[in-house]
Amino acid sequence: MNQPLAYIHPEAKIATNVVVEPFTTISKNVEIGEGTWIGPNVTIMEGARIGKNCQIFPGAVISAPPQDLKYKGEPSTVSIGDNTIIRECVTLNRGTALDKNTTAIGSNCLIMAYVHVAHDCIIGNNVIVANGVQLAGHIVVHDHVFIGGTSAVHQFVSIGAHAMVSGGSLVRKDVPPFIKAAREPLSYAGVNSIGLRRRGFSNEQITDIQQIYRILFMSGLNTASAVEKIEIDLAPSSERDEIVNFVRNSGRGIIKGYQRDAD
Structure with a gap:
């Protein structure tokens, strides 16, 4: 069901049962899968590839150009897997030619409010990124990672599968899989045994x-x-x-x- 107050470019490829709420803008070269809900006041720019049964909440900006001076307008994308939730005012920037021309978020993820995911980030499946986290460019987050609220992650950092990063962390180095990381400077804080x-x-x-x-x-x-x-x-x-x-x-x-x- 598409609201008349939403703008959808005629070249956008949107499944028939996608819901688009009022005051949302969807540009050309966008693909949205079945069952996805696009809330009001969402901006989806060129290059977005959104999977099935996703939820995108008000104020989110999906597939904006990279905040990177090396970007020269080359075609690139943001991809979002199935069943992923993008909460209020999240910003997802598309990729650059320096990497694989894509920013990717997997399936069954929860990206909470005010998160920024910069160009060329790769986020796996079943990842939770809490409120206000800032991810710089070229970061890799493997499956089943939890990143606590207001953390900031340095460019080119990798966070291993099943790791848990404490809220408010400054992540300057790679975080190996299966562990908890906390304190300042960020340090090993035990194995994530509960997770x-x-x-x-x-x-x-x-x-x-x-x-x-x-x-x-x-x-x-x-x-x-x-x-x-x-x-x-x-x-x-x-x-x-x-x-x-x-x-x-x-x-x-x-x-x-x-x-x-x-x-």
């Missing part, structure tokens, strides 16, 4: 993950030596390999273990 149990990880798997991070963050070894020790001492598993590969491929370096102040 892992909710997602079906066994006690044995969680214990193995904890042992990996004891070596990585609490053994006194540097990162390279700790990774070698993990591979030598611990049996192969999908979790072990995911952690090791993440750490080895970290572009910005990983966060550190918690260090108490001298006093």
Whole structure:
């Protein structure tokens, strides 16, 4: 049902059962899947690819040009997977030629109010980004991540699957998978055991993950030596390999273990 007070470009491709509320603007070169609800006062610009059964709340701006001086108007997109919720006043900027010309958000995500997702970010499935989070360009957020409210994430940072970042964090380094990150500067704060149990990880798997991070963050070894020790001492598993590969491929370096102040 399309309201007469909404503007929809005739070249936009919109499924027949999409609801578009009044005072929304939808530009050309936009695709919206079945069952999606577009609230009032939403702006959807060129290059938006929105999946099925999404909800986009008032004030959101989807697929605006990148806030990047290198952008020269090249074609690019923002893609949003199925069943994802975009709350009030979220801004999602499309990609640039420097990366893959796209910004992507997966399925079953919740992007809360006033979040900014900059150009070329890749967000996985089942991710929750709380109110006011600011994501700079070229960030990768893997599946099942939670980022607490008002956090700011530096460009090119990667956050591993099942990680939980405390609210108000300044994320300058990569956050490995399966952990909680908190304090300032952002540091390892334990394994995200509650989240892992909710997602079906066994006690044995969680214990193995904890042992990996004891070596990585609490053994006194540097990162390279700790990774070698993990591979030598611990049996192969999908979790072990995911952690090791993440750490080895970290572009910005990983966060550190918690260090108490001298006093």
